[in-house]
Amino acid sequence: MASLKPLDIYKLLPKKNCKECGDPTCLTFAMKLAGGKAQPDQCPYLDENAKAILGASTRPPIQKVKIGVGERSFTLGEEMVQYRHEKTFIHEPGIMTAIPDTMPGDRIKEITTDVRDYVLTRIGTDLRLNGIAIRCESGSPGEFSRAVEAVESVADLPEVLMSTDPVCMEAGLGVSGNYRPLIHAATHENYQEMCRLAKKFSCPLAIRADTLDSLADLSSKCATEGVSNLLLDLTSPSLHEVLNRTTAVRQHAVTRQTPALGYPVFLDCAQPGLEDAFLVTGVAKFGSVLVCNPLSQPVRKALLVLRQNIYTDPQKPIQITPGLYRIGSPGKDAPVLLSVNFSLTFFTLQGYLEASRVPSLMLVVDTEGLSVLTAVASGKLQEAMVKEAIAKFDLGNAVSHRKLIIPGYAAPLSGRIEDATGWKVLVGPRDAADIAEFLLQEWKP
Template sequence: MALTGLEIFKLLPKTNCKKCGMPTCLAFAMALAQKRAKLDDCPDVSQEAKDKLAAAAAPPMRKVVFGSAQTQVQIGQETVMFRHEEKFHNPTTLAVTVSDTLTGEDLKKRIETVSALQFERVGTKIGVGAIAVVNDSGSADSFVAACEAAKAGGDLPLILVTQSSKAMAAAAARVKETVPLLAWAEPDTAEEMAKIAKENGCPLAARAETIDALTELTEKIKTHGVEDIVLSCPEGADLRDRLFDLSRMRTLALKKVFRPLGYPTISFVGDGDGDVQMASAIGLICKYSGIVVVDTAEPYALLPMLTTVMNIFTDPQKPVQVEPKVYPIGEPDANSPVMFTTNFSLTYYTVESDVEASRVPSYILVVDTEGTSVLTAYSGDKLNEKAVADAMAKFGVDKLVKHRKLIIPGYVAVMSGKLEEATNWEILVGPRECSMLPKYLQEVWN
């Protein structure tokens, strides 16, 4: 939280020497608070004051990065409790476990399966963001072997999960180029785990049974020179308690600028089948896990989790948009139908999928309505006969087809007359719901 002018004033020399160009230290403090001056302009400010001001200016939640340069993910640095206040910044990373009890082909296959959990939704690639290698075997050798296999077999960042400092030291040294996240440091292993994290240049996850214990733990880890910390609240607690703890930690970090909890969080969801894990993970994504680790590798369970991440981390003030242009669907020719829709992603991809389902090669003209849907755009006068006529001219629709027929969404049938005048094209009113487009194109158009 930024300091007020008076709080800054207390840290200044208070000699009113004017070397900073201001008449008094108070005037300089006020200018600093309003970002109209730089601290360096005062040559006499103490190092202690500089440190305090720098710490106060740091974001309330630290950003933590792991993974190699090519695969890096970043979590944390969130600034608000609710996305409508601004937006959430760094999307939750979804990780899937790989147990070190697997060997040979089974291990390879699991790593390949997890790495392949990538999807495309409304034109955006989404997927599992990390592999969590878990030391279920209790053997340091097996853990090292599984971590090396995950490094060799997948492009995803790694999370090394073990309570054994011996296993962690051995594995971290072997895969440190991939900058894995190390989990866990607990109160009785904090010193050793912090040493391993520091030696290998890796971030460290901290786990304790209560928030108070976690607070002490992060301070302890910091004294050993590790700044990049990820927090976990107790795993054994039921989902309600975990969500409560995560919300409390977030509140303390952001509203009270409580630095010992000013880090992103990680949650493990291991119990239950894919459905149960999916439900728990979605709750934890919403409030407020920076990383969620699940055991399930079922695509049906992963996709809703990833969709939730996508939805929660979309900037609410900037609708997801597609580029305004003409999109050919299939291999349309000069006799193919032409229809228009808006550049709101969800609208476009829904229309696109229904046109594809019709198997009638077509052109979809996407009109720039600033990312709003058909009815919203029409109500706000962003979708009118001029916008459509201009888009048709800009993208040369008349050169694509021989006919002069334009299919318009049924919801804006009221535009027909004016649009006909503006374009000199025959206007065909399509269905209200685009799910009826296949039937329309096959039976009415054809």
């Protein structure tokens, strides 16, 4: 799990400084390897031992699996870490809306259409639900294929076909098997048949067993059958059990202790009374395919935003384009608030400003995505930048006064900003939550 340091890698390299890898020295190559910016096979002189060590440390410990075809298909697995702060989580879990095959066709189409069309746009990204899970509750191959047909008739969304009966499964695959649906599920009882279907249709396969040991055993059996695009179904009625299973599977996978558990995780979150809790646990704790009932608007919004948050690369702060942002319809006497281009700071302040109902302007300067506190601390927020921004975004013409409200944490810069810009500086609150009160009491153009 612990990644190798450049110097550890350097000791494994030939130290010839031959430059054949494209780097000037073995040490700089080692730095790139450690940072994942180069591959071991770029070095022609690695011995077998070094290859084994370096190869293992750079290859993802969790199998890559793709579900669906076309635009809405999605990829799972390839995760490297236990905690997102260690590097980042890679592939967002797919949220699959479940319908029973006993549901009337029109209703199935309605739900499928909704899943197909629903989109929530945040920070320039479209967030969507991923696909449909069709449960074979009828036990009838005919009913099941009818339901799959109903889904297929309105959308080419990724699907999960859910039945433990190979006959029903084959009927469903007869309809959509060419579009790489996830087959759910193989057990110790039916795995040979299910593996045959997975191979026949080149589909990924979810497997299920009572314990993790039994599951590891089953995954090995499926691998022997030639099926390696597997998902592990870790569903249990106990959420505590689910949390412990998903945690254990990720630990065993990323530490490579149990390679037979190195597969993405499937969870059926449609659990009575606890669906929200299952979904949250699935998103935060290593789920890759989450099956759920049709979700209300507020819940799906919260779920999609949570998923986006958890799967954002923590090492890349999301930055806002510097500029002059208007809140409401600010007039010439509207207050101007200085802020930084760290997305969290920006959105928080924007939110509180909107809530204050005082039309205002936000002057956002480029602190390379740092918050006010860190920007001040590291010198990334300086008076010269404020002066430049005032000129660049023509603030002088946007308002008739010459007053600038700066964040409370930027108070040490107040004098220098005043000197550099010639604008009168008012030190605002440190907490954006207090901005409404501040504007109410202190702001006079």
